[in-house]
Amino acid sequence: MSAGERVRERLVVIGGDAAGMSAASQARRLRGPDELEIVAFERGHFSSYSACGIPYWVGGDVEDRDQLVARSPEEHRERGIDLRMRTEVVEIDVTGRRVRARAVDGAGEYWTSYDKLVIATGARPVRPELPGIDAAGVHGVQTLDDGQALLDSLRAATGRRAVVVGAGYIGVEMAEALIRRGYEVTVVNRGAEPMSTLDPDMGCLVREAMTGLGITMVDDAEVTKVVTGGDGRVRAVATRDAEYPADVVVLGIGVRPETSLARAAGLPVGAFGGLLTDLSMRVRGHEDIWAGGDCVEVLDLVSGRERHIALGTHANKHGRIIGTNVGGGYATFPGVVGTAVSKVCDLEIARTGLREKDARRAGLQYVTVTVETTGRARYYPGAAPMTVKMLAERDSGRLLGVQIVGREGAAKRVDIAAVALTAGLTVEQVTSLDLGYAPPFSPVWDPIQVASRKAAGAVRNA
Missing domain, CATH: 3.50.50.60 (FAD/NAD(P)-binding domain)
Structure with missing residues (x-):
């Protein structure tokens, strides 16, 4: 290597949605391909999309799935990012500074080394271990692939009855979407009122509105099993007291940080299961590993404590901050106050x-x-x-x-x-x-x- 010649580094990004691709894009703006090679892995079919828009796509407000995609894999590749779709990272080797990946639809695995690593693995829908929970017609809604699977299930269903399990943001929004699709909707909620992110006296106002739409609210109830028919497809949702007929079931119980890879690699996680980072979004104790989006915990500026909040606004900010730091600049994420609408x-x-x-x-x-x-x-x-x-x-x-x-x-x-x-x-x-x-x-x-x-x-x- 001649004097003054720069060493080309490799940035590896795990996750091709908001935080991961924002980080990759910002790093590319600051450092060209001759200085920084960027390899990104995404196990799904889509990149850089709005998961928050899925209920509005299912409900018909957004006509076409592609309207939710901010930047396609091809567009990322045109910008000098080697985005490998339908490829899942299955191991992080921190000591060896490498990740092991495999094609979701194929065979064989391979290792890719990194100089800098970004973990943006997102969150996964809570899926309780109940009899019948994996039956055909039962859907979590977190990715565009999930949204497409739900729409396909709605088209295949012979009846028009839907049960939504959970009454948080996803549950409430999906209940409205299904009503707009012409379904008879029942919401089974563990709490006394919907929207546990509100105090109960405010949540009751939401329940009154949902009931006014014709949604059947079943509060203070816990699902015990999903009842299936002879064809293996969902037929009803059961609680301790009753069964509620269902041709399709949507899980709106919430999400948890997807940090199984990080845990296996020995990276630090907090009380809510999210990765712990410093203000620059570096994983604590690891100089060349960053994390952002729904897989991390963030500082609550009001209480002074760490918490987990899965929102696209934070994920995009995290990605931009990470990309700035990877690209040689300096940026920080001070925390959140927990705003949601x-x-x-x-x-x-x-x-x-x-x-x-x-x-x-x-x-x-x-x-x-x-x-x-x-x-x-x-x-x-x-x-x-x-x-x-x-x-x-x-x-x-x-x-x-x-x-x-x-x-x-x-x-x-x-x-x-x-x-x-x-x-x-x-x-x-x-x-x-x-x-x-x-x-x-x-x-x-x-x-x-x-x-x-x-x-x-x-x-x-x-």
Whole structure:
């Protein structure tokens, strides 16, 4: 090697969706093919797609599957990334700095060495070990392949009855999608109310909306088995008390970090099963290994504790930060406040920060307030009701969390609270924010500030 000649490094990426390919793309922008070879492995049929859009594709809002794909494998390859589809990494050899891969549809395995490694293996749907859980017609929904399999199953089903197991974000969104497909939908939920990411008093508003759509809600119920017919296909879902007929079943119980490879390689995982990283998204204790997306745990800026949140927004940010660091720059991911939004038809659902049980778990003393208001001036046409719940720290008045359930304009108002939480504002300071006002968009006092005024009073009187 002549003086001044650079050594070409190899970056290996495990996972071809948001975090992995964002990391690969950002690294490629900063370092050309002569400096950095990039090899990426993806076991599915699709790369860089929106998993969050799957319920809207199933429900018919998005007509074509390819609309959910941000960048195809061919486009990545044109940009100098060796993306190997339908290829699964089955082992990470940290000491030898290599990974072992095999073709999903073929035979044979091979090793690929790396100088730098990115783990972006995502999350997997929770699939309880129950009799019949692997029967035809039972579906988890995490990848585009999963979404396609569900649509194929819906087309093949002879009846129009669906059971959704679980009432979190995926369960609620899939219940709406199936209603829109013309199915009779039953949701079996372990909790007393749907949406366990909300406090129960807010979750009950979601249940009322779902019931109003014709969805049958079965709360405080745990599935004991999936009943199958003579053809091996699902026929019903059973709890301890009843059976609910089903031609198709969707599992909406939630997801867990997919870290089996990382665990086997001896990499550090946290209480929620996600990989542990530092602020630069490096896996702790490993200088040349990064991880991002749904397979990692992140810092909750409000509670100060690690948590697992599976969202495409975080995955894309993680990937960009990783790619910047791999490419020779420097970037960090400070943490999250736990912001998420969803909907059931025209009912919008939003939350950020801590729920009551989160605050108790963190040892915080707090006050709560709930206000009923509207998203526009009450006299303006289309003004619709909105319920806002707010938590504040008892002594300091620091904002701890906000939950919103309402109609048009409700969900994105949570962003005001997310910024306030990130900045560490008190509810009194939120009351003084200079927010936009005009009757078509807001009352004189924005709903967030109506709640913050009441919370500030509760703090003073505590």
